[in-house]
Amino acid sequence: MSFRSYKGNTITEAGWRICDRNECEIVNTAPFMNTAPLRKGAPAIILGALAKYLHENVRPFTSPVWGWSAENSLADSNHLGGVSLDFWAPIRPMGRYTMPANEVAATKRGLELFPEVFWGRAWTGNPDEMHFQMRYREGDPRNDAGVRRIVGGAPSPTPPTLAPSVSRPTLMRGATGVHVSYLQALFNRAYPLYSKLAVDGDFGPATEAVTREFQRRSNLAADGIVGPATWRALGVK
Numbered sequence: 485m486s487f488r489s490y491k492g493n494t495i496t497e498a499g500w501r502i503c504d505r506n507e508c509e510i511v512n513t514a515p516f517m518n519t520a521p522l523r524k525g526a527p528a529i530i531l532g533a534l535a536k537y538l539h540e541n542v543r544p545f546t547s548p549v550w551g552w553s554a555e556n557s558l559a560d561s562n563h564l565g566g567v568s569l570d571f572w573a574p575i576r577p578m579g580r581y582t583m584p585a586n587e588v589a590a591t592k593r594g595l596e597l598f599p600e601v602f603w604g605r606a607w608t609g610n611p612d613e614m615h616f617q618m619r620y621r622e623g624d625p626r627n628d629a630g631v632r633r634i635v636g637g638a639p640s641p642t643p644p645t646l647a648p649s650v651s652r653p654t655l656m657r658g659a660t661g662v663h664v665s666y667l668q669a670l671f672n673r674a675y676p677l678y679s680k681l682a683v684d685g686d687f688g689p690a691t692e693a694v695t696r697e698f699q700r701r702s703n704l705a706a707d708g709i710v711g712p713a714t715w716r717a718l719g720v721k
């Protein structure tokens with residue numbers, strides 16, 4: 485039997501069948517994911533991609549991640565169906581708000597990239613900051629759309645890669661286009677503490693402010709203009 489009932493329940497809170505371990509797989513998208521089986525298909529792909537984002541942009545994983553479980557204190561827990569993950573468990577206890585504001589903001593940006601995921605922090609009365617789960621029920625076409633988006637590669641939390649031979653134009657207030665989008669995505673990814681830019685390809689006041697902040701921290705002239713020295717400091721030739 486691959487699907488089962490648990491304490492009289494066959495469906496999890498989010499609307500997925502409660503399953504055995506053999507309906508799950510391990511996706512090694514981030515450290516410690518080998519302790520977190522995920523239901524094959526959309527949950528493995530979507531939650532696996534979310535894990536990579538959270539590890540790289542919110543807080544590195546240094547403790548086991550939890551996924552599918554055979555038992556749970558709740559009879560309809562999404563862990564019973566392999567459609568939820570718990571990250572940073574030792575430092576993010578259930579029922580309390582312990583996450584610093586910058587990590588909350590970075591997590592929310594990540595959830596904009598993965599709208600198929602629900603964050604347990606939103607449960608009023610019993611917040612669960614370590615817990616992330618599938619938002620839509622099994623069979624909902626929005627899950628498949630998420631898979632296509634992730635497998636197709638866009639939008640992605642990683643800046644788009646451009647051919648290395650492309651030379652970088654000098655960018656300043658008023659500039660528009662793909663190089664500005666690249667810069668904004670690069671800032672957001674590399675400096676999430678102070679860069680929360682809309683990746684809109686429009687070099688406005690917010691992009692200029694992040695540029696100045698980066699330049700100050702890099703001991704460059706804080707002129708808000710991205711020229712060769714600033715590109716170099718960003719690791720872009």
Ligand SMILES: [Zn+2]
Nearest residue numbers: 568569570615
């Ligand atoms: Zn959980």
